Amino acid sequence: MELEKFKGIIPAFYACYDDAGEVSENRTKEFCNYLFEKGVKGLYVGGSSGECIYQNLDERKATLKYVSETLKGKLTLIAHVGAPSTRESVILAKYAEELGYDALSAIPPIYFKLPESSIDKYWSEIIDSTDLPFIIYNIPQTTGYSLSMNLFKKMLENKKVIGVKNSSMPVMDIERFKACGGENVIVFNGPDEQYVSGRLIGADSGIGGTYAAMPELFLQAEEFVSSGNFTDARRIQTDINDIIIALCSLNGSMYSAIKELLKLRGLNIGSVRGPLEEVSGEDLFKIEGIKESIDQAILKYRR
Ligand SMILES: CC(=O)N[C@H](C=O)[C@@H](O)[C@H](O)[C@H](O)CO
Numbered sequence: 398m399e400l401e402k403f404k405g406i407i408p409a410f411y412a413c414y415d416d417a418g419e420v421s422e423n424r425t426k427e428f429c430n431y432l433f434e435k436g437v438k439g440l441y442v443g444g445s446s447g448e449c450i451y452q453n454l455d456e457r458k459a460t461l462k463y464v465s466e467t468l469k470g471k472l473t474l475i476a477h478v479g480a481p482s483t484r485e486s487v488i489l490a491k492y493a494e495e496l497g498y499d500a501l502s503a504i505p506p507i508y509f510k511l512p513e514s515s516i517d518k519y520w521s522e523i524i525d526s527t528d529l530p531f532i533i534y535n536i537p538q539t540t541g542y543s544l545s546m547n548l549f550k551k552m553l554e555n556k557k558v559i560g561v562k563n564s565s566m567p568v569m570d571i572e573r574f575k576a577c578g579g580e581n582v583i584v585f586n587g588p589d590e591q592y593v594s595g596r597l598i599g600a601d602s603g604i605g606g607t608y609a610a611m612p613e614l615f616l617q618a619e620e621f622v623s624s625g626n627f628t629d630a631r632r633i634q635t636d637i638n639d640i641i642i643a644l645c646s647l648n649g650s651m652y653s654a655i656k657e658l659l660k661l662r663g664l665n666i667g668s669v670r671g672p673l674e675e676v677s678g679e680d681l682f683k684i685e686g687i688k689e690s691i692d693q694a695i696l697k698y699r700r
């Protein structure tokens with residue numbers, strides 16, 4: 398399996414809505430082109446940032462389709478197909494394969510706290526439904542399940558499993574998954590606030606929810622890491638973290654803050670879907686300052 402195409406900055410794609418809150422073909426395609434022009438490696442479509450659990454099957458399929466129509470063959474496309482039931486996940490997986498996606502990914506089952514045997518079965522049924530490679534999504538803070546080394550090893554016995562996107566907070570988890578998987582397995586850094594440390598401890602690549610808000614800064618961080626310039630890598634991580642903390646300190650959800658920020662950066666992809674809340678009142682004005690910080694950080698490191 399050729400893993401190079403998965404190595405680089407892979408933003409998690411946001412849900413793109415029109416002003417009435419419906420999935421928007423135009424805005425989805427505009428967002429695709431925006432990120433392509435920034436120079437990212439690929440996209441992770443339909444995950445947390447894609448508001449997957451708030452969209453029905455048709456809406457998720459539409460988004461997968463618009464993205465592949467715009468970027469197939471141009472960027473590495475990963476389809477997140479995790480859904481409440483195995484049945485729906487398999488429908489999405491087969492559809493992503495038809496559309497030419499490069500890989501599938503899924504969170505563990507949500508809502509019921511199921512035993513590990515059910516998680517194994519869930520992922521395996523998705524994997525068996527197509528010929529695509531599969532990336533496990535470990536995100537204990539939202540799913541309540543923390544991937545065990547046992548299940549990780551067991552999943553790796555299936556050659557279609559190429560890696561894990563690890564969003565748990567201890568960077569050591571990345572080191573452990575990498576030590577267990579070795580060279581032929583790809584570990585993606587999840588927490589954007591730890592991109593640099595994740596890469597240093599063994600992550601081969603990154604998939605993140607705030608990359609699309611400031612792709613320039615993550616691309617620059619990656620360049621510092623890969624060229625061994627750790628002083629600047631650490632400095633830019635601090636600038637990134639100040640920005641993420643500012644985005645998360647507003648009323649409303651982080652995704653709403655990011656979408657308002659993107660409007661100031663010249664791209665309108667609508668707002669968020671309830672129960673996610675919109676940023677409102679005084680806090681809306683603070684986003685102007687966050688945009689300034691991003692602009693300044695971009696200039697600071699540009700040579
Ligand atoms: C818990 C969560 O959503 N994690 C995302 C995925 O790994 C991250 O990319 C965050 O969006 C990011 O680190 C900001 O906190």
Ligand SMILES: CC(=O)C(=O)O
Pocket residue numbers: 409410441443444445446447604605606607
């Ligand atoms: C990485 C992320 O935020 C997502 O799952 O969409």
